Amino acid sequence: MPQLNPSPWLMILIFSWMIFLYFIPPKVSAHIFPHEPLPITIENFTTESWNWPWH
Template identity: 65%
Template sequence: MPQLNPAPWFAILVFSWMIFLVVIPPKVMAHTFPNEPTPQSTEKAKTNPWNWPWH
């Protein structure tokens, strides 16, 4: 049964994981977003209570 011969499939597995772990992560980490988030001010926003009649 040639399906049980691990020689070609183990090499394919190793090379595919090499690609996943060596080539792809730098490409993903080099991605930048076009709209970088800007830091907001640290002062707390003033909230007003609602004046709704509850009847």
């Protein structure tokens, strides 16, 4: 049964994990968002009470 022979599958597993661990994280971490969020100031938030007539 060739499924039990680990020699070709072990190298495929090792090379695929090398790609995942060494090449992909720097590409993902170097991603820059097109619109950086601006810091929100607290002074802009003023709430007003609702004066709705409840029936």
